[in-house]
Amino acid sequence: MFKFLIIDDHELFSNGLKQIIEKYIPSKVTTIHDPLLSLAYNFSDFDLVFVDMDMPNMKGLELIEKVIERGDISKYLIISMHNKPSLIRKAQKLGVQGYMLKDDNVEDIINATNAVLHDKLYMSPKINHNTIDINKTFTPISPREEQVLKYIAMGKTMKEIGELLNISPDTAITHGKKIKQKLKIDSKAGLIKYAVENLLT
Amino acid sequence: MFKFLIIDDHELFSNGLKQIIEKYIPSKVTTIHDPLLSLAYNFSDFDLVFVDMDMPNMKGLELIEKVIERGDISKYLIISMHNKPSLIRKAQKLGVQGYMLKDDNVEDIINATNAVLHDKLYMSPKINHNTIDINKTFTPISPREEQVLKYIAMGKTMKEIGELLNISPDTAITHGKKIKQKLKIDSKAGLIKYAVENLLT
DNA sequence: TATGAAATACCTATTTGTGGGTATTTTGAT
DNA sequence: ATCAAAATACCCACAAATAGGTATTTCATA
Known part of the structure; x- marks a missing residue:
C-alpha cells in the first residue's frame, strides 16, 4: 500500500487524479489544494508527491526546492498544464523524477507513476520530441x-x-x-x- | 437517473469530473475526448452536456453552435480554463446555461450542475465580480x-x-x-x- | 431624419526601432 | 593563464511607430 500526496489547487482535477490513482495502484492518496499548507507535511512520509506547476501563492518548483532544502526526501512527479521547454529544463535541474502534462491520458499517468515508483525517470510522451529537439538547438538567453x-x-x-x-x-x-x-x-x-x-x- | 455528456480532450480531467458527478448526482455520464467524434451523438439524448472551451480541432463554442444549428436540444455547461470576459460574453450570446472554471471546487460544480438542470443560469462565483465590473466599463472593439x-x-x-x-x-x-x-x-x-x-x- | 459609430484616408513632427557594424571590459571556466 | 561568453557602449542610416490632428463615406438605429 503506497502513500501518495497530490498538491494542486484545482480541486476538481486533483480529486479526479486521486480516484484514478487509487483505482489502478494500491494506494492511499492525500490531496492538498494550497502549496503553503502542504509545507505542514513531511514529504518523506510519502512514496511519491504529485506537484502542480501553476499554483497561486507558490509555484510547484519553488515548493519542491523548499522541501528539498529542509531535508524532506521523496520522489516528485510534476503535473503541468504547459510543456514549456524552459520549465521542463528547470524541473530537470531540480532533479524531479517525472514530468507529466495535464492532458496526458490515464494510461500515461499510471505508467509515469509506476516508473517513478521504480526509480525511473519519466517524461510525458508529448514533450519528449519537442524538448529533445529544442534542447539540441537551444541557446539560452543570459x-x-x-x-x-x-x-x-x-x-x-x-x-x-x-x-x-x-x-x-x-x-x-x-x-x-x-x-x-x-x-x-x-x-x-x-x-x-x-x-x-x-x-x- | 440523468444522462450527461462530457466533451473534453483532457482525459484525466473528464474522468475525474465523471467520478465526481456520478458520486453526487444520480446519473450516467459519458465522456468523449474529441469534439469531432462527439458530433456523432445526438445531444438531445442528454439532459446536460459539459463542454470544454479549449480543445484542439474544434473550440467548445463552435461545437455548441454547430449542434444548435442542426437542431439538437440540450443544456450546456461550459468548463473553461480561463475567465476571459470576451469568451464569457460570447458564450452568453450563444445561450449557454452555465459557465464554470476548471479551478472551481467540487461544491461549485455540483451547484452549477443542479442549477442548470433546474433551468437556472449559473456562472462561476469566480467570474461574477470580474465580469460584471468589466461589462460596465467595457468598450468593445469593432x-x-x-x-x-x-x-x-x-x-x-x-x-x-x-x-x-x-x-x-x-x-x-x-x-x-x-x-x-x-x-x-x-x-x-x-x-x-x-x-x-x-x-x- | 438625424446622430453616432465604423471605416476609410491623409498631414506633420517627433520618437523609436532596426540592421549593419565595431569595440572594450568583466567574468567564469578550463 | 587563456579563451569564450557576457555585458557594456557607440556609429550610421533607414524604417516604422506615435501623437496630434482633420476629414469623408457608409450604415444602422433611435
Missing part, C-alpha cells in the same frame, strides 16, 4: 538578456530600460539584438509573445 | 479593429496590415490608435499581451 526581454514585454522603451538597469540605452538595444538572434525571432511582437508564454508568471 | 489587433500581435507592420486588409497603411494606423483608446492601453506590448490573452486561440 540573465541580463532575460531582464531586458521582460522589460520589453512590459512595453518599456529601450531608453527606459536603460534607465531601469542603469545602462546606456544602446546597451539595451544591443541586448535586444542578441535576444532576437538567439531566439531566432525577428519581430517585437514575437519577442513579447515569447516572453508572455515563457517568462512571465 | 470587428475591423479586432482584425488589425490580431495582425499587430502577429508582428505585422502597419504597412503589411494595410496590404493584408486592402486598406491604406494610414487606416491601419488609425485603427491602431482607436484600439489603444478603447482598451486604455498605451504600449504596443500591452496590445500584444491583450491579444495573446483575449483574442488568440
Whole structure:
C-alpha cells in the first residue's frame, strides 16, 4: 500500500487524479489544494508527491526546492498544464523524477507513476520530441538578456530600460539584438509573445 | 437517473469530473475526448452536456453552435480554463446555461450542475465580480479593429496590415490608435499581451 | 431624419526601432 | 593563464511607430 500526496489547487482535477490513482495502484492518496499548507507535511512520509506547476501563492518548483532544502526526501512527479521547454529544463535541474502534462491520458499517468515508483525517470510522451529537439538547438538567453526581454514585454522603451538597469540605452538595444538572434525571432511582437508564454508568471 | 455528456480532450480531467458527478448526482455520464467524434451523438439524448472551451480541432463554442444549428436540444455547461470576459460574453450570446472554471471546487460544480438542470443560469462565483465590473466599463472593439489587433500581435507592420486588409497603411494606423483608446492601453506590448490573452486561440 | 459609430484616408513632427557594424571590459571556466 | 561568453557602449542610416490632428463615406438605429 503506497502513500501518495497530490498538491494542486484545482480541486476538481486533483480529486479526479486521486480516484484514478487509487483505482489502478494500491494506494492511499492525500490531496492538498494550497502549496503553503502542504509545507505542514513531511514529504518523506510519502512514496511519491504529485506537484502542480501553476499554483497561486507558490509555484510547484519553488515548493519542491523548499522541501528539498529542509531535508524532506521523496520522489516528485510534476503535473503541468504547459510543456514549456524552459520549465521542463528547470524541473530537470531540480532533479524531479517525472514530468507529466495535464492532458496526458490515464494510461500515461499510471505508467509515469509506476516508473517513478521504480526509480525511473519519466517524461510525458508529448514533450519528449519537442524538448529533445529544442534542447539540441537551444541557446539560452543570459540573465541580463532575460531582464531586458521582460522589460520589453512590459512595453518599456529601450531608453527606459536603460534607465531601469542603469545602462546606456544602446546597451539595451544591443541586448535586444542578441535576444532576437538567439531566439531566432525577428519581430517585437514575437519577442513579447515569447516572453508572455515563457517568462512571465 | 440523468444522462450527461462530457466533451473534453483532457482525459484525466473528464474522468475525474465523471467520478465526481456520478458520486453526487444520480446519473450516467459519458465522456468523449474529441469534439469531432462527439458530433456523432445526438445531444438531445442528454439532459446536460459539459463542454470544454479549449480543445484542439474544434473550440467548445463552435461545437455548441454547430449542434444548435442542426437542431439538437440540450443544456450546456461550459468548463473553461480561463475567465476571459470576451469568451464569457460570447458564450452568453450563444445561450449557454452555465459557465464554470476548471479551478472551481467540487461544491461549485455540483451547484452549477443542479442549477442548470433546474433551468437556472449559473456562472462561476469566480467570474461574477470580474465580469460584471468589466461589462460596465467595457468598450468593445469593432470587428475591423479586432482584425488589425490580431495582425499587430502577429508582428505585422502597419504597412503589411494595410496590404493584408486592402486598406491604406494610414487606416491601419488609425485603427491602431482607436484600439489603444478603447482598451486604455498605451504600449504596443500591452496590445500584444491583450491579444495573446483575449483574442488568440 | 438625424446622430453616432465604423471605416476609410491623409498631414506633420517627433520618437523609436532596426540592421549593419565595431569595440572594450568583466567574468567564469578550463 | 587563456579563451569564450557576457555585458557594456557607440556609429550610421533607414524604417516604422506615435501623437496630434482633420476629414469623408457608409450604415444602422433611435
